[in-house]
Amino acid sequence: MSKGLPDPQKDFPNWYMQVVNRAGLADHGPVKGTMVIxxxxxxxxxxxxxxxxxxxxESGHTNAYFPLLIPKxxxxxxxxxxxxxxKECAVVTHTRLKADKQKGIIVDPESRLDEExxxxxxxxxxxxSMYKKWIQSYRDLPILINQWANVVRWEMRTRLFLRxxxxxxxxxxxxxxxxxxxxxxxxxxxxxxxxxxxxxxxxPVFTGLKTESEKFAGADxxxxxxxxxxxxxALQAGTSHNLGQNFAKAFSxxxxxxxxxxEFVWATSWGISTRLVGAVILAHxxxxxxxxxxxxxxxxxVIIPISKNDDQISNIKEYLEPITKGLEETEVRYHIDWTDSxxxxxxxxxxxxxxxxxxxxxxxxxxxxxTILVRRDTGxxxxxxxxxxxxxxxxxxxxxxxxxxxxxxxxxxxxxHTTNSYDEFKQIITExxxxxxxxxxxxxxxxxIKDETKATIRCIPFDExxxxxxxxxxxxxxxxxxxxxxxx
Amino acid sequence: MSKGLPDPQKDFPNWYMQVVNRAGLADHGPVKGTMVIxxxxxxxxxxxxxxxxxxxxESGHTNAYFPLLIPKxxxxxxxxxxxxxxKECAVVTHTRLKADKQKGIIVDPESRLDEExxxxxxxxxxxxSMYKKWIQSYRDLPILINQWANVVRWEMRTRLFLRxxxxxxxxxxxxxxxxxxxxxxxxxxxxxxxxxxxxxxxxPVFTGLKTESEKFAGADxxxxxxxxxxxxxALQAGTSHNLGQNFAKAFSxxxxxxxxxxEFVWATSWGISTRLVGAVILAHxxxxxxxxxxxxxxxxxVIIPISKNDDQISNIKEYLEPITKGLEETEVRYHIDWTDSxxxxxxxxxxxxxxxxxxxxxxxxxxxxxTILVRRDTGxxxxxxxxxxxxxxxxxxxxxxxxxxxxxxxxxxxxxHTTNSYDEFKQIITExxxxxxxxxxxxxxxxxIKDETKATIRCIPFDExxxxxxxxxxxxxxxxxxxxxxxx
Numbered sequence: 001m002s003k004g005l006p007d008p009q010k011d012f013p014n015w016y017m018q019v020v021n022r023a024g025l026a027d028h029g030p031v032k033g034t035m036v037i038x039x040x041x042x043x044x045x046x047x048x049x050x051x052x053x054x055x056x057x058e059s060g061h062t063n064a065y066f067p068l069l070i071p072k073x074x075x076x077x078x079x080x081x082x083x084x085x086x087k088e089c090a091v092v093t094h095t096r097l098k099a100d101k102q103k104g105i106i107v108d109p110e111s112r113l114d115e116e117x118x119x120x121x122x123x124x125x126x127x128x129s130m131y132k133k134w135i136q137s138y139r140d141l142p143i144l145i146n147q148w149a150n151v152v153r154w155e156m157r158t159r160l161f162l163r164x165x166x167x168x169x170x171x172x173x174x175x176x177x178x179x180x181x182x183x184x185x186x187x188x189x190x191x192x193x194x195x196x197x198x199x200x201x202x203x204p205v206f207t208g209l210k211t212e213s214e215k216f217a218g219a220d221x222x223x224x225x226x227x228x229x230x231x232x233x234a235l236q237a238g239t240s241h242n243l244g245q246n247f248a249k250a251f252s253x254x255x256x257x258x259x260x261x262x263e264f265v266w267a268t269s270w271g272i273s274t275r276l277v278g279a280v281i282l283a284h285x286x287x288x289x290x291x292x293x294x295x296x297x298x299x300x301x302v303i304i305p306i307s308k309n310d311d312q313i314s315n316i317k318e319y320l321e322p323i324t325k326g327l328e329e330t331e332v333r334y335h336i337d338w339t340d341s342x343x344x345x346x347x348x349x350x351x352x353x354x355x356x357x358x359x360x361x362x363x364x365x366x367x368x369x370x371t372i373l374v375r376r377d378t379g380x381x382x383x384x385x386x387x388x389x390x391x392x393x394x395x396x397x398x399x400x401x402x403x404x405x406x407x408x409x410x411x412x413x414x415x416x417h418t419t420n421s422y423d424e425f426k427q428i429i430t431e432x433x434x435x436x437x438x439x440x441x442x443x444x445x446x447x448x449i450k451d452e453t454k455a456t457i458r459c460i461p462f463d464e465x466x467x468x469x470x471x472x473x474x475x476x477x478x479x480x481x482x483x484x485x486x487x488x
Numbered sequence: 489m490s491k492g493l494p495d496p497q498k499d500f501p502n503w504y505m506q507v508v509n510r511a512g513l514a515d516h517g518p519v520k521g522t523m524v525i526x527x528x529x530x531x532x533x534x535x536x537x538x539x540x541x542x543x544x545x546e547s548g549h550t551n552a553y554f555p556l557l558i559p560k561x562x563x564x565x566x567x568x569x570x571x572x573x574x575k576e577c578a579v580v581t582h583t584r585l586k587a588d589k590q591k592g593i594i595v596d597p598e599s600r601l602d603e604e605x606x607x608x609x610x611x612x613x614x615x616x617s618m619y620k621k622w623i624q625s626y627r628d629l630p631i632l633i634n635q636w637a638n639v640v641r642w643e644m645r646t647r648l649f650l651r652x653x654x655x656x657x658x659x660x661x662x663x664x665x666x667x668x669x670x671x672x673x674x675x676x677x678x679x680x681x682x683x684x685x686x687x688x689x690x691x692p693v694f695t696g697l698k699t700e701s702e703k704f705a706g707a708d709x710x711x712x713x714x715x716x717x718x719x720x721x722a723l724q725a726g727t728s729h730n731l732g733q734n735f736a737k738a739f740s741x742x743x744x745x746x747x748x749x750x751e752f753v754w755a756t757s758w759g760i761s762t763r764l765v766g767a768v769i770l771a772h773x774x775x776x777x778x779x780x781x782x783x784x785x786x787x788x789x790v791i792i793p794i795s796k797n798d799d800q801i802s803n804i805k806e807y808l809e810p811i812t813k814g815l816e817e818t819e820v821r822y823h824i825d826w827t828d829s830x831x832x833x834x835x836x837x838x839x840x841x842x843x844x845x846x847x848x849x850x851x852x853x854x855x856x857x858x859t860i861l862v863r864r865d866t867g868x869x870x871x872x873x874x875x876x877x878x879x880x881x882x883x884x885x886x887x888x889x890x891x892x893x894x895x896x897x898x899x900x901x902x903x904x905h906t907t908n909s910y911d912e913f914k915q916i917i918t919e920x921x922x923x924x925x926x927x928x929x930x931x932x933x934x935x936x937i938k939d940e941t942k943a944t945i946r947c948i949p950f951d952e953x954x955x956x957x958x959x960x961x962x963x964x965x966x967x968x969x970x971x972x973x974x975x976x
Contacts, residue, residue, distance in 0.1 A: 030614060036552070042550075043551070062527040063530050065524070067517035067518070069578070073593075090583055091580060091595050092581075093580075094604075095576070095577065096576070097577050105563055107560070107581070116595055117578075118585075119607070126517065126518060130515065130517075130524055165557070166555055
């Protein structure tokens with residue numbers, strides 16, 4: 001266990017904060033609830049971003065940029081939407097500061113705006129106000145636009161990456177001529193989210209539908225990917241919304257169909273955010289710190305030269321040459337730690353940062369023509385000849401990616417239970433874990449369970465089998481099989 | 489000339505707005521002065537961004553992210569800085585909306601913040617408040633951080649890309665142990681800006697120092713790249729600031745030196761923005777629309793199949809196969825326009841969008857084994873055999889990049905004049921152009937000239953030769969040779 005790091009088994013929240021801090025991922029900003037993403041954390045986010053950006057471009061989407069500032073009146077246009085976001089809106093009311101003899105710098109009261117503007121908590125309203133200008137005919141459809149942006153939601157209880165007043169995300173906003181097409185888009189994107197989570201972040205997810213009470217404010221249907229974190233709580237890692245014609249109606253966006261009729265446009269929106277960095281920490285971290293899956297790791301391999309004097313350093317440099325050449329050819333992201341600290345200190349530091357592989361080179365390795373590779377995920381320490389090391393680095397990076405996924409999957413499956421006893425349900429929720437069970441489909445049942453246990457329905461999984469199930473609470477025939485858990 | 493496009497010689501501002509609109513680059517957002525960057529415009533920005541992002545990473549910089557929202561009190565800490573930005577600050581005062589029976593949705597008065605927060609107009613203050621936490625010793629230096637972000641400056645007179653209330657940019661913020669190192673960084677970055685402008689955007693620039701009255705609020709020295717636009721006005725395309733110890737003092741950021749002393753940290757900051765998209769339009773556009781340099785063009789080659797029926801289409805598809813394969817192998821960014829519009833319509837549209845090369849393929853080409861390539865920059869139309877076309881596309885893209893640069897350079901040189909007569913100076917400024925002349929170094933001279941002619945000192949160029957010159961206004965011996973122009 002890393003010095004001073006709390007045991008994740010005993011104090012997961014404190015462990016999380018310490019890892020975020022000591023791995024150099026993020027810091028608190030001066031305004032309450034805001035976050036500074038430090039270089040190492042940002043590289044991790046950039047890697048995730050670049051992977052998903054590539055995925056959506058390959059599937060025909062294009063990036064654009066819409067304004068940060070939205071007229072207040074726009075929020076009035078979609079009733080559910082305003083209800084969902086009204087309580088956490090940052091409102092801009094003035095546009096100038098001025099010097100005041102008594103009070104120093106004050107807000108200039110004469111700069112008050114006629115209509116206040118809102119910092120986007122999400123961009124449906126501003127985007128659909130533009131789509132109204134851009135869409136006339138079926139020839140203008142589909143529109144498949146995404147933006148990478150910051151949004152602000154004035155949250156009361158914040159935690160770095162998981163819930164911050166400002167966060168970074170992508171928000172896709174598409175417009176379609178038919179309901180079917182919009183539904184297909186919603187599910188296609190969800191599938192990309194699943195791939196991103198499982199194949200790159202090494203986090204297994206349940207895919208499914210949100211219930212009415214958990215869906216996005218303004219959507220007809222919200223689909224999600226839900227993951228289990230190391231404390232057995234759920235984390236919503238991405239959502240894809242079928243918005244129906246709600247925003248088209250709110251902003252009067254009609255188009256001329258092929259057969260010359262007028263119809264409202266069909267819409268989707270979907271997003272993932274810097275929260276995913278939190279998911280990586282919470283899903284894979286251990287008592288030594290972070291464990292980052294190789295495919296998204298800012299540094300995949302750290303090289304620690306073990307030397308006592310300048311002669312040894314120059315020998316090591318020479319010995320390393322073919323290795324670094326091989327790493328560059330194979331595009332392994334590596335870093336050599338030449339700092340003055342002791343090897344032990346360096347081991348701890350890079351383990352804390354979750355670098356998947358460590359290569360140690362000391363004087364004896366040079367004599368013997370060997371190198372030592374240490375895996376962050378398993379701790380395994382293996383010696384290879386210098387000639388074989390590149391090949392084995394590639395193999396171990398691959399294995400480590402798979403191993404992190406397999407571990408997370410086993411953990412999730414071991415902690416996902418089925419039951420039809422509410423007593424057992426409550427016990428599982430208290431001790432930690434997911435419960436797959438029947439639900440009668442009533443919102444009041446959901447509410448009572450939430451009040452009594454703090455567990456919510458994370459999703460109605462696509463592979464639900466409600467036939468023959470009874471509701472975990474009411475005992476009535478189940479309408480759906482659902483997954484309950486306490487969530488972040 | 490493209491149908492309905494104003495003649496740039498006669499009405500440059502209107503021509504500019506029409507090109508931005510008709511090329512699909514951007515649109516006005518609903519809040520006054522804000523901008524929607526449409527997909528084609530955003531791809532252009534993304535290309536510029538990716539090139540510069542690569543440059544700064546290669547030179548040891550790393551990206552991070554700092555909060556959008558800054559406590560009002562931070563602006564008070566650096567006196568010049570607050571004066572520079574106070575008049576254009578978007579101020580957040582409340583955090584909730586609520587329903588009101590009479591007025592609909594209103595700002596909840598009970599959600600008023602104790603201390604107002606400012607949307608960043610630039611991030612020096614929030615970043616130096618963090619650097620205070622991160623820097624203790626010389627070992628923590630240098631810090632070479634950049635962020636890609638949006639900023640808000642409440643501008644009165646806005647124009648898409650050139651001056652908008654919100655814009656996208658990169659802002660680098662570095663911290664150094666010595667004055668020399670900070671100065672070197674300031675100039676190294678300016679050199680990267682020069683390379684970006686000249687080698688990629690094909691825009692020749694003057695590099696030099698800003699005068700006191702034109703420098704960044706809070707800097708010791710501001711360096712810039714200054715370009716000439718198609719109407720002979722100047723555009724500041726990038727600035728690099730040596731901030732001295734001003735922000736370190738404002739935020740009490742000291743470090744322990746190698747010899748155990750305490751010293752304030754030295755700083756730089758530097759930025760380029762979406763304004764560069766405006767520069768590309770203004771520097772290269774002509775009476776048919778945009779002309780985009782190939783190295784930054786979203787689409788480098790557009791293929792226009794010229795077909796009258798389905799048989800011909802399938803022949804063209806087959807004929808195109810080895811060409812598109814070649815384009816993919818050579819990583820040329822291409823697009824095939826299969827839409828129903830007439831060839832003439834398509835030619836105009838893609839010329840408007842400034843795509844560097846057009847490839848036309850019709851039935852006769854198939855018979856003859858040829859293709860026709862048309863250059864956007866010169867209008868030259870050349871026939872090549874299908875076998876030779878890929879090679880020639882690469883050659884022509886290269887030539888077109890160079891040609892746009894050469895044209896812009898000739899234009900700038902032809903319109904940059906030297907004189908020591910103030911009458912001649914005024915005539916040149918009125919008719920359009922840059923004037924290189926002597927200046928006595930007095931701010932009042934600068935002010936009088938600005939009041940009388942609207943021309944400002946764009947920079948004191950690095951290659952100035954003030955010896956023997958007299959001031960264009962006062963006739964006194966020149967302290968500097970400077971470049972005067974009316975500017976965007």
